[in-house]
Amino acid sequence: MTESQNLEPFVQQVRRDILRQVHAVNSGHPGGSLGCTEFFSVLFKEVMQYDINFKPDGENEDIFFLSNGHISPVYYSVLARCGFFDVKELNTFRKINSRLQGHPTTHEGLPGIRIASGSLGQGMSVSIGAAQTKKLNDDEHIVYSLHGDGELQEGQNWEAIMYAGSKGIDNLIATIDHNGQQIDGATKEVMPLNNIKDKFTAFDWQVIEVNDGNDLDQVRNGLRKARQLTGKGKPTVMILNTVMGNGVDYMMHTHEWHGKAPDDELLEKGLAQNPETLGDY
Numbered sequence: 522m523t524e525s526q527n528l529e530p531f532v533q534q535v536r537r538d539i540l541r542q543v544h545a546v547n548s549g550h551p552g553g554s555l556g557c558t559e560f561f562s563v564l565f566k567e568v569m570q571y572d573i574n575f576k577p578d579g580e581n582e583d584i585f586f587l588s589n590g591h592i593s594p595v596y597y598s599v600l601a602r603c604g605f606f607d608v609k610e611l612n613t614f615r616k617i618n619s620r621l622q623g624h625p626t627t628h629e630g631l632p633g634i635r636i637a638s639g640s641l642g643q644g645m646s647v648s649i650g651a652a653q654t655k656k657l658n659d660d661e662h663i664v665y666s667l668h669g670d671g672e673l674q675e676g677q678n679w680e681a682i683m684y685a686g687s688k689g690i691d692n693l694i695a696t697i698d699h700n701g702q703q704i705d706g707a708t709k710e711v712m713p714l715n716n717i718k719d720k721f722t723a724f725d726w727q728v729i730e731v732n733d734g735n736d737l738d739q740v741r742n743g744l745r746k747a748r749q750l751t752g753k754g755k756p757t758v759m760i761l762n763t764v765m766g767n768g769v770d771y772m773m774h775t776h777e778w779h780g781k782a783p784d785d786e787l788l789e790k791g792l793a794q795n796p797e798t799l800g801d802y
Contacts, residue, residue: 528737530798531602532562536768537801538598540791542614543782549615549623552778553669554595556700556763559740561599564665568744573604575632583662584651586636588644589669589698590624591780597621600633601802608802642675644668645695649685652693652756663751666695671703674712679724685756686725693756694747698734700765702776717760727757734761735768769794 535558543549565571569583576582587596594614601608606620613619620629624639636647648666655662672678685693697717701708708714718728727750731743743759750757765779766772769791783791 528562528566531566532558532737533768533795534797534799535562535595535598535602536795537792537797538602538611539594540769540783540788540795541801542594542597542611544785544788545612546615547782549594549782550591550780551594551769551782552702552765552772552776552780553589553592553698553700555769555772556735556765556767557592557595557667557698557761558768559735559737560667560696560698560761560763561595563737563740563744565599565603567741568748569665570662575605577627577635579635579651579662580658581660581662584635584664586644586648586651586664586666587625587638588648588666589641589672590637590639590644592669593621593623593625593639596625596633600631602799605632608800611802641669641672642677644672645678645681645685648693648695649681649690649756652685652690653688655692656690661692663748664693666693668695668697669703670697670699670701670714670717671708671711673697673714673717674708682721682724682726689754690756691752691754694744694751694759695756696759696761698763699760700763702765702779704776704779706776721758725755727753727755729757729759731759731761734763 539554543551571582614621615623620631625634626637648664652664721728731739733739747757747759772778
C-alpha cells in the first residue's frame, strides 16, 4: 500500500466533514476547503512537527497560519481529526457562541488557532513576524502558511513578500492555493495574477510548483522539498495548483461554490462520492 492509499481514507472523511458542516447551517465555504483537503491532510498528518498539547506561542514546534480564513471547514476538520479537539464539536460550526466561527477566531481559545484570520492579505505579514520571532529565540522550527491566489490581489502581501526576501526569512514556507477562482469569478477575469512564480522569484524567494495540488504524492513531495530548502537564506513559496471543489463533481472548476452550501439532495450526492471512512461526528 502506498503512502497516498494510507492517507486517502483521512482525506475522504475530511471532505465529508466539510460538506456536513456547511450544509448544517446553510452557510460557509466548501469550494476552497475541498480544494485544499489534500494539502491540509499531508501537512498535519505527515509533515509538520507539532505538540498536540496546544500552546498559543508555538515555541519549539512547527506552526501554521491560515490566511484565507474563509476555508475554515477544512481547517476545523483536520484539527479535530488530528486530536486538537473533540470531533463532535464540528456540529457547532458557525453557530452562536461556538468556538468554530465562519472565520477562525482566538477569543474562545480553540486549540490549533493562533490568529483571527479572514481579512485577506494579512496572513503573510503575520507568518513572517512569527518566523522572525523563532529566529530571535533560536527556535529552529518552521512556520507554514496558506494563502488564496485571489488574495494576492491585496497589496499588503507584496510589501511583506518583498520584506521576507530582503531579510532572508528562510524558516518560512508559504503555500499559494492556485485554483484560479475567487468569489466573483475567475481570477484572470477579476484581476489577472499573471506569472506568480516570476513575481516571487523577483522578490528573492525560492519557488516550488506542484502541478496537481490534489494529488497526495505530489503534495507530499512538494512539502518535503520545501522543507529541505529551509535554512538556505531565502523564504520558500509553494505554488499549489488545485481544483476548487475537488472530490465533489458538481462543485469542481467553478467559483459558484466559493461560499454556498449544498441543499439536502446535493449533500447526499456529495457524500455518496466520499463514503464514510473514520466515522461521522
